[in-house]
Amino acid sequence: MLTIDIPGFGRVEIEHLVSDFTGTLSEDGRLCQGVRERLNKLSESVKIHILTADTFGRAREELKDINCTIHILEGTDHDIQKEDYVRQLGPERVFALGNGNNDRRMLQVARIGVSVLLKEGCATDAIMASDILVKSIEDGLDLLLQTKRLKATLRF
Numbered sequence: 001m002l003t004i005d006i007p008g009f010g011r012v013e014i015e016h017l018v019s020d021f022t023g024t025l026s027e028d029g030r031l032c033q034g035v036r037e038r039l040n041k042l043s044e045s046v047k048i049h050i051l052t053a054d055t056f057g058r059a060r061e062e063l064k065d066i067n068c069t070i071h072i073l074e075g076t077d078h079d080i081q082k083e084d085y086v087r088q089l090g091p092e093r094v095f096a097l098g099n100g101n102n103d104r105r106m107l108q109v110a111r112i113g114v115s116v117l118l119k120e121g122c123a124t125d126a127i128m129a130s131d132i133l134v135k136s137i138e139d140g141l142d143l144l145l146q147t148k149r150l151k152a153t154l155r156f
Contacts, residue, residue, distance in 0.1 A: 001093075002045050004147045008156025012111055014046055014144065015093040018086055021052035021059045023099045023120035025137055029056025032118070036066055038141040043067035046144070049089070051082050053102070082106040097140050104129040112150070114140045 002014040017039075019025055025035050039048055048068035052059050063070055073081050083105035086094050096103075096110035101123040107113030108129040115122050115130040116137050127133055132153055134140040143149050 002144060002147065004150055006151050006154045009154040013093055014095045014111065016049060016089045017042060017046045017095050017097070017144065018049045018051060018089070018106060018110065019097040020099060020103050021050050022055045023118055024097050024116045025050070026062060027119050029058040029062070031062040032137050034138045035141065038138065038145065039066045039068060042141065042144055049085070051085055053078055078102040079105045083109055086110055095144060097137070098126055099123065101125050114143065116140050
């Protein structure tokens with residue numbers, strides 16, 4: 001677990017990192033450079049959960065050497081499925097990453113929600129539901145590896 005005291009924002013205890021895959025951790029179905037190492041480093045202190053519709057059908061292969069739980073979404077209402085997943089973990093202990101409309105609800109309920117802006121873009125509703133917007137997944141993951149960055153951004 002990661003514990004961070006953020007003035008004005010409060011004490012944050014992160015036990016789970018929940019992330020979308022397509023357009024968040026990957027571009028065109030391929031894991032972004034530097035993500036594997038960062039996720040494996042973070043898995044030493046938090047549990048990693050990847051929730052994805054797996055648009056390109058490559059998530060399991062791309063994530064095979066990463067210490068994480070992969071959940072492939074089925075059917076419809078992926079936004080609700082992602083929110084429910086975060087709620088079951090205990091949203092007050094979740095750091096969430098996403099970029100799409102189907103991520104907006106999990107970004108909203110998570111203790112810290114981060115929108116990631118890659119080549120696929122980022123849905124306006126996801127940005128509005130987030131606490132932070134970052135320009136790369138590396139920057140998003142580094143918020144947990146360099147926690148003073150969270151303090152600098154979220155403090156009142």
